[in-house]
Amino acid sequence: MAVFEIEMYGVAQGRSATAPATLINVYGKVAASGHRNSAQLFYSPTYSALSGVVHNVGVSTSGIQILAGLPYEDFTRMYDILRNEAPVHLWSDYGASPSTSKPLNFVGILSGSSEKPGEGMSDPDSVKQFIRLASEDLPGSSST
Numbered sequence: 001m002a003v004f005e006i007e008m009y010g011v012a013q014g015r016s017a018t019a020p021a022t023l024i025n026v027y028g029k030v031a032a033s034g035h036r037n038s039a040q041l042f043y044s045p046t047y048s049a050l051s052g053v054v055h056n057v058g059v060s061t062s063g064i065q066i067l068a069g070l071p072y073e074d075f076t077r078m079y080d081i082l083r084n085e086a087p088v089h090l091w092s093d094y095g096a097s098p099s100t101s102k103p104l105n106f107v108g109i110l111s112g113s114s115e116k117p118g119e120g121m122s123d124p125d126s127v128k129q130f131i132r133l134a135s136e137d138l139p140g141s142s143s144t
Helices: 072-084 124-135
Strands: 002-015 020-028 038-044 051-055 065-071 088-094 102-111
Touching (some): 002 072, 065 072
Antiparallel strands (some): 002 020, 002 088, 020 038, 051 102
């Protein structure tokens, strides 16, 4: 398993002759050794499940590099966490292999903070209703 805090990221959107494709590149903080973990998350309708590889597992001369192919519909949820939360981490799990490249079994982007429920975006209709009710006279009160 590998977890690293995401320091920066980049996003690209493209299209082949047959399907759209989206890419998120994430980069961890530079370690004291000078190495940086990274991941390339490629989203396409051609992927029906996760596929990928984790390179440099157990190698002390370079950071872990994750290459993942994911279903296109996973992009929106992962990008939402990446854009709207802080700090965020990339979490991955990999299978066994005799080499330093391992099959990718799991990849996710997770919030690194504890939050109270309901702290997300407000519902515009609820806010409008509150303002409307606050500006009306309450039943049983006299207006002057």
